[in-house]
Amino acid sequence: MKKTAIFPGSFDPFTKGHEDIVLRGLELFDHIIIGIGHNSAKHNRYFDIDKMVSYIEEAFTDHPNVSVLVYNELTAELAKKYDARFLLRGLRNTTDFEYENSISQVNRFLNERLESVFLITSPQLAAISSSIIREVHRYDGDISEFLPYQLD
Ligand code: ADP
Numbered sequence: 001m002k003k004t005a006i007f008p009g010s011f012d013p014f015t016k017g018h019e020d021i022v023l024r025g026l027e028l029f030d031h032i033i034i035g036i037g038h039n040s041a042k043h044n045r046y047f048d049i050d051k052m053v054s055y056i057e058e059a060f061t062d063h064p065n066v067s068v069l070v071y072n073e074l075t076a077e078l079a080k081k082y083d084a085r086f087l088l089r090g091l092r093n094t095t096d097f098e099y100e101n102s103i104s105q106v107n108r109f110l111n112e113r114l115e116s117v118f119l120i121t122s123p124q125l126a127a128i129s130s131s132i133i134r135e136v137h138r139y140d141g142d143i144s145e146f147l148p149y150q151l152d
Contacts, residue, residue: 076110
């Protein structure tokens with residue numbers, strides 16, 4: 001049976017840390033859906049969501065088994081809709097662990113067939129976080145080194 005995983009997140013922006021999780025996830029899954037969680041009623045993103053979809057697609061042009069979508073519902077429901085039995089997430093540190101532990105319990109409660117799978121960050125990418133990248137960009141710093149696509 002085809003194994004589909006959802007990689008959910010805000011991806012504001014999608015970074016080389018995220019790309020690494022997806023590329024490593026492709027060793028485990030046949031298809032990975034990158035799901036950008038977005039509540040359109042709250043305009044609280046830094047990077048434009050449609051642009052981010054295009055950037056991510058650009059980063060994975062060589063990988064037809066990676067797709068990108070925007071969603072505005074429970075991740076557990078999205079997984080049911082796409083027949084995805086796995087949630088893929090990355091772990092950088094104990095703070096990530098505490099958070100991921102709680103949400104994976106809730107997700108399993110909401111959808112008992114859903115298994116969360118965690119990949120430990122690659123050490124050279126461990127310091128990359130979307131929030132720090134946003135701060136650097138806000139003050140006109142160069143963030144291109146941290147992104148797997150070119151900003152336009
Ligand atoms: P969220 O808003 O759900 O926290 P993010 O977009 O910040 O989502 O991150 C999505 C997932 O990617 C999370 O599991 C996060 O821990 C993981 N992640 C973020 N940056 C890295 C990194 N540098 N290395 C490994 N995993 C990462």
